[in-house]
Amino acid sequence: MQTNRRDFLKQAALAFASSVLAGTIPRQMFAATAQGADGLTWQKAPCRFCGTGCGVMVGVKDGRVVAVQGDLENPVNRGLLCVKGYHAGVALYGKDRLTTPLIRKSGKLTPATWDEAIELIAKEIVRSPGTFSIYGSGQWTIPEGCVVMKFMKGGLGNNHVDPNARLCMASAVVGMTTTYGVDEPSGCYDDFDLADTIILWGNNPAEMHPVLWSRIIDRRAKGQKVEVIDLGTRRTRSTEEADHYIAFTPQGDLAIANGICHLLIKSGKYDKDWVTKHCNFRKGGDAEGEAMTFEEYAKWLETYTPEFVRKVAGVRPAQLQLLADRFADPNRKIVSLWCMGMNQHTRGTWINNLVYNVHFLSGKFGKPGSTAFSLTGQPSACGTCREVGTLGHALPGGRLVANAEHRKECEELWNLPAGRINAKPGHHAVAMFEALQSGELTGCWVQVTNPGQTMPNLNRLTSKLRERFLVVSDVYPTATTDLATVVLPSAMWIEKNGMFGNSERRTQQWFKMVEPPGDARDDVWQVIAAARKCFELGHPGMKNQNGEFIFSYKGADGQPLELWKWDVFKAHNADKLLFDEYRPFTMMKKYALAPYDELVKARGMRWPVVQEQNGAWRETARRFVEGEDPFVKPGSGVDFYWGKLKDGKALVWARPYEAPPEVPDKTYPFWLCTGRVLEHWHTGTMTRRVPQLHRAMPRAYVELNPMDAAEMRIATGDQVRIKSRRGEILLPAWINGRSIPARGSVFVPFFAEEALINLVTLEAHCPLSKEPDYKKCAVGIAKV
């Protein structure tokens, strides 16, 4: 589009005038005014992929993304990106972008108008509001999560909202809430720069969090000594850099953690002062448990002798001693890292608790360079799913559906009539899809995720989705749009305004930089438009306490904004309005997010963010630590102010070892582990459309141990059948490739929609966090 100077000035003047009127910032101003001499503009955004939250600079020319660079000013990545991050801009330009709404008519998805699609959705919701559900994502922006929460929980009085983050970090959440009473980690990435020892608990950051991995390993190039201990069931690229590799049998991590605690207490080398000051002890398998004394705990630990650990975890006593020695060394700074290995675990909550135990007993917590840090897989699993609380049981800001007080606070903050929010928690992800199978739920709106490929045991959990009213908002055709009744084309990443919250509590904001293709529109708008249609159809829940539409926002001059009209929405920054509404929710649990305008200026800020006397806003590197966290009681050193017993202490849990629900047997003699690869993000719908990434990793494979492969006469490239009690698929073998699984186990990545490994996986989940275990089930292997 050609724009001459006069047109530009006119537009700018118009935009400025409207900004004064509405009190919000029109979005087009940014791209228009920042053009450099070569027609190229650079703006900040967080990367769209993993939970690291790297800052990128996006280069835009003539309304299109032409380049992506690491943001030198962002303290997360300091200019470096991984291969996915560099190519994040390419992922916008797949030729098969969805550009128009599609409605299934006589079995075929046919193009439709937005009005038709929104009306169809609204009519279905109004027909049966209680059996509708929304399945979202840790890739939702924070305002997207806010709008869905208000629509479903505050509007429809329906708590059936759950994200794919349930499959990702739910165990970390319940682990943290049971250990110190509140979600989100205490430490931050700065600790990685200071630690002497990094312990990877079933984690492969070399592929999954590459920039953080570089941040750790490249310290060696500067002459610093960083010891890496890799605990795993599979040798990976991370193992290549590790000083020690400790192999364990699946589920053995529970015994290892208890074994370390046992050795620490037995040798008397635990941090007695820290334990007395900051810990209570608790036993039981559930979230409540019952109190126990330190002596009882020490006695309970006596089961976990090195011999016992060797028996159930396959770890040699010397290896266990090595770990215990590291923790016993009072001068050593230790960071534990974990991600899906511990979270996608039928005892995910327990193992999260146990790793905190190790750090508490050794006092390796809340000190610079020492922390237990749960890495997150998605860009805003923390910011949206956990903080906004887009989970069946949660309300914004760390509140719970089951808590009457919390419901009341939310109703007040949302200006809703009392009693609007349903007291019954909604379904978690697996239960939601079970309910959709059984017909208990009749409709589901899927946004920013691909459950048709990622749910475990796909046959059982998704086979009847086609019969339900399935709405899918996405940017490309996926395994889920294949099942949809209505497909809505969405704007993606920098085609809309957005905010993400990363693993270290850093909230990052960005502005829209390019127009979405065709008729694609923001997810926020889609929900508001559907809500407005429900309002027009007379759904009583769409009215607030004053009888107005729930998404009624006003500009600075008091004029109401009709955000459900696309033209109005486009001209205003709905993100700011939604975030301003959401921010007060974050104060109760002392999340204390920074104001929108501060986030616009910053390269993200780690909450709690408080205003100092001079008016400056200060972020918090380490939570619960005196001198850093503004909410800590002076003189306490470390104050777990949300501790269960309200005494500033965290809980050390006596969680036993428990065998996994399905173990290899004669018919299915192998362990199956699934996961991601460096080049592809989740189901590959974006990254496979990047030519460079697809060429580097064009197809799924099964990794076998070379010894097993030799016995079975399987060579690289051979077709292999992988069969479990639930399903089977064919894949080519890769032996001695990127990783080497332990003997008796195989690994398959899940990015390929033409080879759905989730037909094979098990839907068994952690009873506390409801997170399924994608990392272990029993399979049989045969050469085809």
Add this chain to the structure above:
Amino acid sequence: MKFISNSQMAAWKQRFSDRRPATEYAAPSPGVSSTSTCCPLPANLVAADVSPLHPRTGRSQSRLTSAATVQGVKARTLVRGIVSPGERVWVRGKAIHRFWILGLLGAAGIASFLLAADSPIITRNTGQVYPQPRSFAQPIRPDVLGTNITADRAFLGAPPVMPHTFAGDRDGRYCLECHARETRIEKRQQAIAPVPHAEYSQCQQCHVNGSDKTVGLFRASDFLGLDFPGKGTRAHPLAPPTIPHKTFMRDNCLSCHGPTGKQRIATPHPWRSQCQQCHVPDASKNYDRPLPWEELRGEL
């Protein structure tokens, strides 16, 4: 077909001798077959390397149990495994009674030379046919990935893909064994670009394999990447031109502008190592510094 002289081989051994006793070179190389020594296969799955079939050659057994073993494998891999694609490496004149073998192989080599440069590789197991990867001395031309300026990177500033195969997908550190060099290896007539950002060690985090030309697109792409920046500006005809691109992660100008880079951007004076003494970044084209917030808002 290139030959490596005994002296060259001895020099290689010398290079690695501090890591591993020379006697160990006689041991069979686990995980890397002799086939892959002479003609490396495409990486990923298609690299049908079947040698580990024997249980004793299982790599995971012998390696990584201690740091010393890791180093051993590393050296071994280098000598026997990683040669540039398309190149055949043999040791000349090793023993007189092997001459006839060499003769035969040489004849075969000449024959293959006469065939197309991209002669296919037929894998032993599956019988699948893959074209041979190019030598990385050859420039990669726009191909099926042609959504961008060249196929080796998506846009100016994107990390280039690895244009050659690489034995051992796990072992990113080994990239530096060749790419940490400053100069080309003259005897091999190979141009190896030195790393321009030595402080980063996890090479494969950004540089992924792009050598398998048989892989088409998953779906077509419309992306058009930022093009090369063109020439820098000069104050007067005799002044040194400015640097028309960002310099972050480009510490070594000779990585691209040296003898190993593309001819058209090669410096005419590679012996003058202090490039930025005369060539300074062009402020208008230097993207190192993002526009500040005030500028974005049009307040400046």
